[in-house]
Amino acid sequence: MSTENRRIVLASRASQLAQIQTHIVLDTLKAAFPDRTFDTSFMSTQGDKDLSRALYLLGGKSLWTKELEVALLGGEVDMVVHSLKDVPTAMPEGCALGAILEREYGEDSLVVKKGYTVEGRTVCTLDDLPAGAVIGTSSVRRVAQLKRRYPALAFKDVRGNLQTRLDKLDNPDGPYAALILAKAGLLRQGFGERVTIDIVPPTLFHAVGQGALAVEIRADDAEARRLCSALTHWQTSWRCLAERACLRVLEGGCSVPVGVHTELVPVPVPVTSPEGGGEGDVAAKLRLVGTITAVDGQRHVEREVERVVSSSEQAEELGAQVAKELIDIGGREILQLVAKDREQRTAETEAQKAAEFIIQG
Numbered sequence: 001m002s003t004e005n006r007r008i009v010l011a012s013r014a015s016q017l018a019q020i021q022t023h024i025v026l027d028t029l030k031a032a033f034p035d036r037t038f039d040t041s042f043m044s045t046q047g048d049k050d051l052s053r054a055l056y057l058l059g060g061k062s063l064w065t066k067e068l069e070v071a072l073l074g075g076e077v078d079m080v081v082h083s084l085k086d087v088p089t090a091m092p093e094g095c096a097l098g099a100i101l102e103r104e105y106g107e108d109s110l111v112v113k114k115g116y117t118v119e120g121r122t123v124c125t126l127d128d129l130p131a132g133a134v135i136g137t138s139s140v141r142r143v144a145q146l147k148r149r150y151p152a153l154a155f156k157d158v159r160g161n162l163q164t165r166l167d168k169l170d171n172p173d174g175p176y177a178a179l180i181l182a183k184a185g186l187l188r189q190g191f192g193e194r195v196t197i198d199i200v201p202p203t204l205f206h207a208v209g210q211g212a213l214a215v216e217i218r219a220d221d222a223e224a225r226r227l228c229s230a231l232t233h234w235q236t237s238w239r240c241l242a243e244r245a246c247l248r249v250l251e252g253g254c255s256v257p258v259g260v261h262t263e264l265v266p267v268p269v270p271v272t273s274p275e276g277g278g279e280g281d282v283a284a285k286l287r288l289v290g291t292i293t294a295v296d297g298q299r300h301v302e303r304e305v306e307r308v309v310s311s312s313e314q315a316e317e318l319g320a321q322v323a324k325e326l327i328d329i330g331g332r333e334i335l336q337l338v339a340k341d342r343e344q345r346t347a348e349t350e351a352q353k354a355a356e357f358i359i360q361g
């Protein structure tokens with residue numbers, strides 16, 4: 001078989017969301033390259049296996065990606081489909097982002113428990129929730145930002161796939177009044193009707209890369225890279241690369257309370273070469289707002305940069321600049337507090353585990 005007609009294997013986690021996302025990428029590739037053969041392979045990762053510890057304490061890094069990257073580098077699979085939000089900002093040696101697909105929904109949504117009322121009235125927003133109402137989320141970013149504006153609300157971890165979480169929410173004897181979830185995930189899994197309302201800035205800045213799909217390839221696989229060009233949405237790509245550059249400078253993964261908001265408006269550029277068509281022939285006004293919030297919601301820094309950029313590298317420079325400014329206006333201290341808090345909680349969890357072991361033993 002010639003390399004030109006090589007069978008391309010798409011891989012992802014085995015979760016329902018991951019499989020749906022892989023099929024979105026697969027359908028796009030099949031439509032763009034009808035003569036080629038594509039296959040799928042689904043596997044579980046450490047993040048799928050360790051459901052007991054809070055995500056925040058697992059440390060985040062490559063939790064959802066490692067096993068898949070081993071298969072990619074080993075040549076067993078050719079493209080790994082991820083939620084970009086779950087992809088660490090530093091790619092492993094030999095791996096690269098081949099494509100970032102169009103982001104339709106980056107924001108978070110509030111999902112209120114079925115039949116939940118307060119004094120006979122249905123709950124339409126966070127403001128309608130009574131003091132002490134429990135919000136289910138495993139995201140330190142969401143907890144930190146929501147505590148800041150809603151100090152009377154309570155927060156509790158919730159894990160498992162979307163259906164499990166919704167079942168826990170709707171359980172009449174369960175603790176949760178509402179969940180906060182990524183809108184994109186809800187919609188892709190057919191739960192759009194469960195969205196009570198979107199929670200947007202200035203209340204809640206979404207995670208870096210949230211809502212966008214990404215395809216990871218071997219850095220030296222020119223064929224996969226060519227196929228990926230049919231998947232890329234350059235506007236989403238520039239926005240997300242700026243967001244990721246910001247997070248990379250802050251040295252955080254999905255487990256630090258960093259929230260972002262980006263906007264991109266294409267601007268006309270003079271034609272520089274008669275052939276045209278290259279990345280150099282597009283430009284856009286890019287705006288990135290970056291935020292860091294302390295876990296207790298007490299301290300918060302926010303910085304915004306807007307500039308015309310004409311390449312993905314310039315978009316990344318903009319993201320890095322936002323990060324440096326955030327560090328200078330107090331972000332460094334907040335990140336140090338977050339690291340200390342995590343250390344302490346990890347120690348507590350280990351102590352608790354040891355105690356349980358003694359009781360069982």
Ligand SMILES: NCc1[nH]cc(CCC(=O)O)c1CC(=O)O
Nearest residue numbers: 083085181182184185210211212
């Ligand atoms: N944290 C896990 C995760 N990774 C990606 C999504 C949703 C889909 C996306 O953001 O693209 C979710 C669920 C959630 O945060 O509610």
